[in-house]
Amino acid sequence: MEHDNHKELEVIPRDSAKIKKIWMTALILFMVTAVEFLLAFTMDRGLLLYIIFIVLTIVKAKYIMMEFMHLGDEAKPLFYSIIVPLIFLVWLIIALMREGADIFLMRW
Amino acid sequence: MSSTAIEIQSKRGMWGGGNEPLKASYGKLMMWFFLLSDIFTFTAFLITYGAIRMSYPAYAGESADFVSSNEYWPIPERIFDAVPFIHGVHFPLVFVGLMTFILILSSVTMVLAVEAGHRNDKKDVVKWMLWTLLGGITFLSCQAWEWSHFIHGTDEGTLLTYVNSASNLVSETVYGANLIVNEYGPAPFAQLFFFITGFHGFHVTLGVFLLFLAFYQAAVGVYEERGHYEMIEKIGLYWHFVDLVWVFVFTFFYLI
Numbered sequence: 001m002e003h004d005n006h007k008e009l010e011v012i013p014r015d016s017a018k019i020k021k022i023w024m025t026a027l028i029l030f031m032v033t034a035v036e037f038l039l040a041f042t043m044d045r046g047l048l049l050y051i052i053f054i055v056l057t058i059v060k061a062k063y064i065m066m067e068f069m070h071l072g073d074e075a076k077p078l079f080y081s082i083i084v085p086l087i088f089l090v091w092l093i094i095a096l097m098r099e100g101a102d103i104f105l106m107r108w
Numbered sequence: 109m110s111s112t113a114i115e116i117q118s119k120r121g122m123w124g125g126g127n128e129p130l131k132a133s134y135g136k137l138m139m140w141f142f143l144l145s146d147i148f149t150f151t152a153f154l155i156t157y158g159a160i161r162m163s164y165p166a167y168a169g170e171s172a173d174f175v176s177s178n179e180y181w182p183i184p185e186r187i188f189d190a191v192p193f194i195h196g197v198h199f200p201l202v203f204v205g206l207m208t209f210i211l212i213l214s215s216v217t218m219v220l221a222v223e224a225g226h227r228n229d230k231k232d233v234v235k236w237m238l239w240t241l242l243g244g245i246t247f248l249s250c251q252a253w254e255w256s257h258f259i260h261g262t263d264e265g266t267l268l269t270y271v272n273s274a275s276n277l278v279s280e281t282v283y284g285a286n287l288i289v290n291e292y293g294p295a296p297f298a299q300l301f302f303f304i305t306g307f308h309g310f311h312v313t314l315g316v317f318l319l320f321l322a323f324y325q326a327a328v329g330v331y332e333e334r335g336h337y338e339m340i341e342k343i344g345l346y347w348h349f350v351d352l353v354w355v356f357v358f359t360f361f362y363l364i
Contacts, residue, residue, distance in 0.1 A: 009332055012227040022223065026216040030209065033358075037205050040185060040363055045171060050364050057359040061352055068219050068348045075131040082144055089151050096155045100162030108165060 025067040032060050139342045143349045146311075150353050153304050154360050160296045176266045182293035184362050190257050204362050207250045208354065214243025215351040222344040225337030230326065233340060237323040240347065244316040251309050258301065260284045266291035304361060308353055315350050318343045 036056050043049045066072040071079060122129050130137060165180045174186040185200040192203070217239040224232030261284025269279040270289050282291045290298035322343045331337045 009228040009230075009335065011229050014227070014229075014232075018223060019220065022216060022219050026212065029212050033205070033208055033212070036359070036363060037201065040201060045183070053359050053363050057355055060355050064215070064348055064352045064355065068215055068351075069345055075129065078130040078132055078137070078140065081130075082140055085144060086147070089148070089155075092152070092155055093158075096159040097162060100159035103159075103163035104165070107163065 022067070025063055029060055029063055032056050133338060135338065135342050136345070139345050143345065146349065146353075150307070150356070153300075153307065154356060157300050157304060157360060160300065164294055164296075176292050178268050178270060178289070178294045180293070182297060184364075187292045188254075188362055192253050196263065201362055203250070203254065204358060207247055207254070208358050210243055210247050210250065211351050211354050214240045214247065215348050217243060218344050218347045222337075222341050225331070225340040228332070228337065230329070230332055233326045233331075233337060234323065237319065237326055237340070241316065241319045241323055244312060244319055244347075248309065248312055248316060251305065251312070255302075255305070255309075258285055258298075261291050270295075301361070304357060308350070308357055311350050311353065315343075315347050318346060 036053060039049065039052060043052075071082060120126055132140075161181050167174055167180045167183055171183055171186065174183050176182060176187075188204055189198045189200040190203065191197075191199050191206075217236045221233050221236035221240060224236055261282075265281040265283040267279070268282045268289065268291070269277065270282075272278050273288050282289050284291060285298035285301070287295070287299055287302070289295060292298065322340055325331060326337070326340065331339060
């Protein structure tokens with residue numbers, strides 16, 4: 001890192017391809033949200049709809065993390081040290097869903 | 109200096125020291141690991157929502173015939189159906205949809221600010237930071253209205269039998285929501301609403317303070333003096349994370 005005082009920073013001109021890519025990602029996020037919204041009122045509520053919602057949400061999360069937060073451009077060890085710990089959550093989901101279902105059986 | 113550094117590197121390997129295996133600055137790394145811990149916190153909240161919801165019966169009838177009761181979990185689109193200034197009309201999920209769009213849009217302007225920061229373009233950074241700041245404040249205002257409406261409730265209310273704060277079983281019409289009873293569903297429904305959207309709103313509030321700080325410092329030339337716009341990038345990571353969490357809250361709290 002440069003810590004010496006640069007009074008005159010050189011301004012690099014805009015790269016329109018890069019900016020276009022950002023807006024394209026935004027468009028994808030809007031479209032996916034619009035589809036979710038549409039499905040909420042056209043499909044019957046049920047497991048299939050919930051799975052579609054979760055898949056679409058993960059698609060959106062992927063775009064936000066890869067395109068907006070540039071996680072994909074980071075060094076591989078950093079990328080994996082963020083992504084791999086999320087495996088723990090899989091267990092938490094399984095354990096607590098089971099727990100919730102069992103509490104339901106005890107109550108009713 | 110450079111020739112000896114290369115020699116040591118080749119001897120020690122990637123993790124032997126003398127280089128940066130993660131190729132990121134200290135601040136950016138710490139922001140990423142803070143966000144990872146925050147992912148765990150929010151996921152724990154949402155999973156708790158799932159577990160508590162599963163421990164209550166689901167509403168069995170048609171979505172259109174839905175009536176609120178504390179006997180079963182409500183259908184979110186029948187609860188969150190109000191928009192500001194239009195009273196008593198059923199607009200399911202329109203307002204939260206709008207809030208989602210606002211937050212995604214402010215995330216987009218944030219990326220544009222980060223991109224301008226890479227180019228050392230102070231004018232663009234200041235412009236996009238201002239838009240992001242406006243987006244954040246708009247989202248917070250929307251959430252304030254959403255909370256206020258949720259707390260005050262509908263004109264009709266719901267007739268419920270419940271145990272009140274003095275431990276008495278009472279039967280009365282309940283309007284709105286608090287931590288003991290609410291007109292929408294079982295008590296945990298409102299508790300989780302306050303807890304989860306509140307914790308997210310707290311993050312947004314912090315984010316708005318950070319955005320203002322970055323906007324101000326960029327505008328008065330602190331980052332230009334420093335020689336780089338990395339602070340914009342770090343605050344940007346946090347702001348995108350807030351958007352990321354909202355995407356999940358939107359799905360699990362409002363859609364499913």
